[in-house]
Amino acid sequence: MNRGYKTFVLLTVIMLLVHLIPFETKAYSSYYDESESKIFNDVFDGDPHASAINTMKLKNIIFGYSDGYYYPNRTITRGQTATMMTRAFDLEVPEKVNEDLYRDVSSTHHFAPVVKAVSDAGIMIGRQGNTVFETSGTIHRQQMASILMRILDQAGVERAESDQKVTDLNQAFDVHRDNIQALQAHGITQTSDGSFRPQQPVTRAQMATFIKRTLEVRSTGEVGLQSMEMIDPRTVHAHFSKDIRGIDWESKDVRLASTIADTRILDAHTLELNVSNDLRFGAHYYLFLDNQRTTVFVERSGPEYRDIEIDIDGGKMKVSGQIPAVNEIELMEIILEGPDGYFNIADELHNLTIEGNQFKGTFLRVPPGDYNITIHSIYYGTIHLNTSVEDYRITYEYIDAMTDTILNKKDQKLEFRIDGIPYTVDEVKEEGYELHYELTDGYYADDETGMIDASNHQHLDSFSYKITASDDRGNEIVSDAQEVTIVDENVPVFMEAYFELDNEELGVVKLSHNGARLVLQPKNYFNRRLPTSITDHLIIAEVTSNQEHLAEYDLENGLIVHEYDERRHVTFEIKIGGVEDPVQLVSWVYGDE
Numbered sequence: 256m257n258r259g260y261k262t263f264v265l266l267t268v269i270m271l272l273v274h275l276i277p278f279e280t281k282a283y284s285s286y287y288d289e290s291e292s293k294i295f296n297d298v299f300d301g302d303p304h305a306s307a308i309n310t311m312k313l314k315n316i317i318f319g320y321s322d323g324y325y326y327p328n329r330t331i332t333r334g335q336t337a338t339m340m341t342r343a344f345d346l347e348v349p350e351k352v353n354e355d356l357y358r359d360v361s362s363t364h365h366f367a368p369v370v371k372a373v374s375d376a377g378i379m380i381g382r383q384g385n386t387v388f389e390t391s392g393t394i395h396r397q398q399m400a401s402i403l404m405r406i407l408d409q410a411g412v413e414r415a416e417s418d419q420k421v422t423d424l425n426q427a428f429d430v431h432r433d434n435i436q437a438l439q440a441h442g443i444t445q446t447s448d449g450s451f452r453p454q455q456p457v458t459r460a461q462m463a464t465f466i467k468r469t470l471e472v473r474s475t476g477e478v479g480l481q482s483m484e485m486i487d488p489r490t491v492h493a494h495f496s497k498d499i500r501g502i503d504w505e506s507k508d509v510r511l512a513s514t515i516a517d518t519r520i521l522d523a524h525t526l527e528l529n530v531s532n533d534l535r536f537g538a539h540y541y542l543f544l545d546n547q548r549t550t551v552f553v554e555r556s557g558p559e560y561r562d563i564e565i566d567i568d569g570g571k572m573k574v575s576g577q578i579p580a581v582n583e584i585e586l587m588e589i590i591l592e593g594p595d596g597y598f599n600i601a602d603e604l605h606n607l608t609i610e611g612n613q614f615k616g617t618f619l620r621v622p623p624g625d626y627n628i629t630i631h632s633i634y635y636g637t638i639h640l641n642t643s644v645e646d647y648r649i650t651y652e653y654i655d656a657m658t659d660t661i662l663n664k665k666d667q668k669l670e671f672r673i674d675g676i677p678y679t680v681d682e683v684k685e686e687g688y689e690l691h692y693e694l695t696d697g698y699y700a701d702d703e704t705g706m707i708d709a710s711n712h713q714h715l716d717s718f719s720y721k722i723t724a725s726d727d728r729g730n731e732i733v734s735d736a737q738e739v740t741i742v743d744e745n746v747p748v749f750m751e752a753y754f755e756l757d758n759e760e761l762g763v764v765k766l767s768h769n770g771a772r773l774v775l776q777p778k779n780y781f782n783r784r785l786p787t788s789i790t791d792h793l794i795i796a797e798v799t800s801n802q803e804h805l806a807e808y809d810l811e812n813g814l815i816v817h818e819y820d821e822r823r824h825v826t827f828e829i830k831i832g833g834v835e836d837p838v839q840l841v842s843w844v845y846g847d848e
Contacts, residue, residue: 295325302327304460307467316342317463327460334366334390336402336462337373343466344406344473346372357381357388366390378405396444397431397453399462403443403469404434412476415440419449427453442550443468468550475549478502483542483553488533488579488634491516491553493526493542510543511553535586536636557636565628565642567621569649570686571674572642574601574628575615578635587632589616593644594624606676617676620686623647649686654724656737660780663716663741665708669700671722671734680705683724691723714743747777747785752829752840754814763843764806764816771814773798773829775838794832801826806844819846 294312298305308325311317316339319325341348352367360370370388373379379402381388394402408414417440424432435451438444443465444451457465479497486492491511504518509528516528534540534555541552563576574589587609588602601607601616608615621644628640654673661667669692671678680703683690692700695718700707709716717740725731754761756771764771775790798808806816806825822845829838 295319296323298325298327302460304464307464308460310467311343311463314343316466317459325459327458327463329459330393330456331459331462332390333379333388333392333394334370335459336394336399336457337366337369337379337390339462339466340378340402340406341369341372343470344378346376346378348372357386359387360390364390377409378402393456394462395453396451396455396457396461397427397435399457399465400434400438400444400451400453401431403465404437406469407441407473407476410473410477412473415442421449421451423450423452427451441468441472443472471548471550474544474547475551478544478549480542480549480551483551485534485553485555486527488555489530491528491530491534491540492521493528493551495524495526498523499526508543508545511540512538512543514540533634535633537633555634555636558630558638559635560630560638563630563638563640565640567642567644570619570621570644570647571649572618572621572626572644573615574618574630574640575613576630578609578612578614578632586634587614587630590629590631591618591621591626592629593621593626595622597622597624597626608675617674619649619676620647620682647686650730651688651724651732654722654732654734656720656722656734658720658737658739660740660742661707661709663709663712663714663743665710666706667709669705669707669720669722669739671705673724673732687726688724689726691725692720693723694718694720709741712741714741714746716741742780744779744781744783745785746779747789748780749778749782750790750831750834750838751776751778752827752838754840754842756814761842763822763845764814765845766816766818766847769814769816770812773808773813773827773840775829775831793834795829796832797830799828801828805846816844817846821847 294309298308302308304327308317308327312319317325340346348368349371350368352362352371355361356364356367356370356374360367364370366388370379370390374381374388382392404414414437417436419439421435421439424435427435431453435444435453439451446452478499479495481494481496483491483493500520500523504520504526509516509518511528511530511534514530514532514534516530519527519529521527528542534553536555536557536559539552539554542549559579561577561579563574566573566575572591574591578587587607588600589607591597591599591601599618599621601618606617606619623644623646625643626641628642629637630640631637652674654671655675657670657672657677658668661669673683680690689702690705691702692705694700694707698707698718698720700720717738719736719738721736722734723731752773752775754764754768754771755774756768760774761768761771773795774787775793775795776787777785777789779785795810798810800807802823802825804817805819805823806814808814808827822843824841825844827840827842829840831838
């Protein structure tokens with residue numbers, strides 16, 4: 256082993272990311288696909304009732320059929336309705352019914368326990384003089400209105416009133432009309448034309464939405480939540496009609512949408528909510544109490560930008576300003592549109608910087624003409640501005656030499672930035688500037704291309720360079736000296752290891768992989784793999800495992816995996832003859848297949 260190789264063998268913790276990351280991603284993706292975006296085979300994102308169906312399924316209030324379908328457009332029966340009501344509204348369901356309930360519901364009837372629960376609670380009543388329940392009968396929308404309003408009345412929720420009247424209330428039976436109007440006032444039923452269609456049967460999809468909205472109204476009414484207002488991007492005040500000082504808010508799991516909120520009681524009717532991240536502009540943040548959404552939300556309005564300035568220097572434009580708080584750069588963009596289809600964006604990838612609450616977007620080589628500027632952020636809203644560019648001559652402020660490593664080959668480019676923006680030599684010339692490269696003695700770069708021939712230099716040779724940019728008006732900027740290392744991509748610098756069985760590299764190890772062998776993997780300066788033949792002369796002297804009861808390595812017999820119930824990380828420390836530093840291999844290990 257040559258001296259350079261010994262010097263640069265480093266202690267490297269290897270996770271075999273090439274194999275593990277896709278595996279983990281696939282696992283989590285599969286989980287969310289099954290439990291959120293497509294719980295049932297016939298309920299899809301974008302369906303009007305999909306969100307309610309998925310929410311009710313996750314709360315174990317509704318269930319589909321054994322074939323994986325929900326059949327959302329089927330009418331729901333009275334027996335199915337009774338079952339959903341007991342789950343949704345925590346009704347006490349007896350394990351056994353000792354007496355016949357109705358002429359058509361004996362004590363042993365399949366629906367007897369839930370029918371007794373809704374009957375005893377006064378939520379659903381029988382038909383034909385309360386003599387039959389008709390578990391297979393249809394529930395109509397007017398009947399559903401009365402059922403849901405009984406639930407809200409029993410919970411002590413004050414009936415809502417609305418100036419908007421149901422347009423077809425005359426088609427409902429008298430006994431249901433007040434309940435239909437109250438249901439509409441609470442927002443539990445919503446139709447575009449203001450009608451209710453009281454005689455229509457309720458579908459399974461509609462039932463999920465009815466229940467979801469009723470739960471939200473009940474949760475809101477029970478605590479007397481009236482409104483919320485945003486104080487700043489991380490502070491919201493919730494206002495209540497009831498005295499909230501006796502409520503243990505610390506144990507109530509208070510959230511704004513999916514964001515956990517810390518609470519502080521300000522007075523008898525005001526609760527302050529504080530979140531750790533800025534709430535996004537334009538999003539509705541509903542208040543959740545004990546994992547139940549209420550009907551009240553807060554929305555950020557704006558835009559919220561301050562001290563915006565547009566600085567134009569020839570064909571270079573800078574758009575700067577302030578945002579209310581420190582934020583994430585990837586959540587903001589500045590769009591520049593101009594003549595002849597000109598279109599450019601400054602964002603986290605292209606010429607946008609945010610330091611503290613100051614932002615600046617830079618646009619280069621902007622031709623003369625009139626321009627529209629759009630500043631957009633999901634946190635702070637959108638604002639539109641206008642400006643004009645009249646001249647194309649640009650004054651540079653500073654230049655940075657950027658290259659710190661090149662290969663020992665021909666045509667290696669020495670990179671640079673001007674005013675924080677990557678440039679090419681040709682772009683600098685187009686803007687009226689000339690470049691000059693100044694290198695350490697013995698090295699030379701072409702001023703016309705910025706290229707250097709490093710093919711005659713040895714691995715880990717180094718030099719420094721500076722760049723000067725000057726124009727015919729006497730403006731000149733000079734970079735600081737930048738140190739550059741010359742490396743050979745075929746020289747090993749790092750050492751890693753992996754398990755191999757039957758000529759196949761293992762990303763994880765399982766019981767079936769017993770006998771797998773360790774392979775030493777040399778890597779170059781750029782962390783790229785080199786042929787394993789480079790390490791053929793090296794001998795593995797000792798391998799220790801930090802969890803030998805899960806997996807260990809025997810120099811003669813190879814990998815040994817022991818059976819256990821779930822996956823674990825196991826670290827193998829590999830000592831190599833003649834090499835001072837050991838190599839570590841960290842791998843997922845599955846003991847039970």
